[in-house]
Amino acid sequence: MPLSSLPPPSSWQYTAEGGANLVLSFAGPSTSPYAGYAMRLRKRKLAEAKANAGEAVHGEVETSFGRDIVAPLLGQEHLVEMREIALERTWLEELATCMRAAVDEVDLNARVGVLVEDLIAGDGVLAIEIKPKWGFLPNPAYLSATKAPTKTSHCRTCMHRFYKRASGAAEQQDGFCPLDLYSGDEGRVRRAVGSLFSSWESSGGAINNLRFFYERKRVSPDELQSAVHPLKYALVACDSSFDGTRARLTDLLVSALFASPILRTLATLQATLDAFDIEGLVSLIQSCDTAMRSSPANDDLERNLASFAGAQPSLSDWRAFLARRLPLLSRAAQCTSLAERHALRDDMAGSLRRASEEAGSARGAVLAYLLSATLKDCSLIVRIPLGAREPGAEKDVVGEGAEVQIMAIDLDPKPIQRLGKYWRMDGEIVECWRERLERMTDAERAEVRRCVE
Incomplete structure (x- = not known):
């Protein structure tokens, strides 16, 4: 689509945002070629615009990464097609006048946006x-003796939530454990969804782990309390109370997750690609580089880790990596047991270690870790066409002939410059959790729930 046909900013409405991107839905005429599309735009944090300048990932890699790298692993049916569209600064400046700028702003230097299918649009579409998070416990073979007992008993997400709360962030209390969500056990999956729902309700819908949209509009807990919200007319619920609506939404979400293999595959890929944990990965990098071994100080290690790991991977780097590792990674979709997942993870660890020793570089293991980081940070959109409903109309579970879809989004490649930060954060999170238990x-310690795969 040529730039001249790009509708004005007034034709786009704010939908949602993550840490790096702003999402706008097209709200113009249904006859427009942009109808049914959303646009992702890069954000920048005002306080960090200069500090993070080196973390930008080239646009070609960002837009092709899902199609060329992630789709062969998760399946193309779980990914939306992305297309670049050229942007001009004047268009972005006009858009920015409508957006908040207290913490972040539209990146006025962006030269491309990304068009994707608008998964939240459509009459009667819920x-x-x-955001499922990390779906595994780390490989104990590559953990330090001091951290292994903690990291094999408590998952990263549960520990990280406490770490952020201890640092002053407005995080929810203990509750949601992603290992429940990934478990394949209906009782545990329902517990995970229930915890997410409780956090969503108590936060006023502010958490990013769970969001509801109906006919493109985001739904808040207060709106769901309303007896006349249109979503309630489209749902089959025992009653129109908040609890009745919550129960129906929980049933729909759990049923959709159980009907799809995506969570099982996602957890297996995360664990397989993160075969060493960040601890083992850093040890592997050090073993391949004499200079790294001679600079053991934590500050030096964090600062120099990315430079020893190499430049930001290009699209050709990623394609070469996948071509070599796909025979192993393609087994992820067939892993139906924890034993099979662990066997695949161990096979990957052995393969990456041998390749590192032969090449004198841990580059392949670094790329595997970065790809795992992308999968750990993705979100899933469960798209359920309910069909438009009016008060008193006969209600169906979904619209006639409708198909429930689960699509993975937010699959951007991670900057290699963050490797040192990942290593530092891992140590801080584990230490914070250990100090909590020691107090x-x-x-009280007996009451702290252990995380189980």
Whole structure:
């Protein structure tokens, strides 16, 4: 689509945003070629615009990464097609006047936006966005003796949530454990969804782990309390109370997740690509580089880690990596048991270690870790066409002939410059959790739930 045909900013409405991107839905005429599309635009944090300048990923890699690298692993049916569209600064400046700028702003230097299918649009369409997080415990073979007991008993997400709360962030109390969500056990999956729902309700819908959209509009807990919200007319619920609506939404989400293999595949790929944990990965990098071994100080290690790992991967780097590793990674979709997942993870660790020793570089293991980081940070959109409903109309579970879809989004490649940050954060998170347990009595520690794959 040529730039001249790009509709004005007034034709786009704010939908949602993540840490790096702003999402706008096209709200113009249904006859426009942009109808049914959303646009992702890069953001920048005002306080960090200069500090993070080196972390930008080239646009070609960002837009082709999903199609060429992630789709062969998760399946093209779970990814939306992305297309670049050229942008001009004047268009972005006009858009920016409508957007908040207290913390972040539209990146006025962006030269391309990304057009994707608008998964939340459509008459009678319920879209549930869920961020499943890390779906595994790390490989104990590559953990330090001091951290292994903690990291093999408590998942990264549960520990990270406490770390952020201890640092002053407005995080929810203990509850959602992603290992429940990934477990394949209906009771545990329902517990995970229930915890997410409770956090969504208590936060006023502010958490990014769970979001609801109906006919393109985001739904808040307060709106769901309303007896006349149109979503309630489209749902089959025992009653129109908030609890009745919550129960129906939970049933729909759990049923959709159980009907799809995507969570199982996602967890297996995450664990397989992160075969060493960040601890083992850093040790592998050090073993391949004499200079790294001679600079053991933590500050130096964090600062120099990315430079020893190499330049930001290009699209050709990623394609070469996948071509070599796809025979192993393609087994992820067939892993139906924890034992099979662990066997695949161990096979990948052995393969990456041998390749590092032969090449004198841990580059392949670094790319595997970065790809795992992308999959750990993705979101899922569960798209359920309910069909438009009026008060008193006969209600169906979904619209006639409708198909429930689960699509993975937010699959951007991670900057290699963050490798040092990942290593530092891992140590801080584990230490914060250990200090928490040490402050507890034996009885209190016994009440802390262990995370189980």
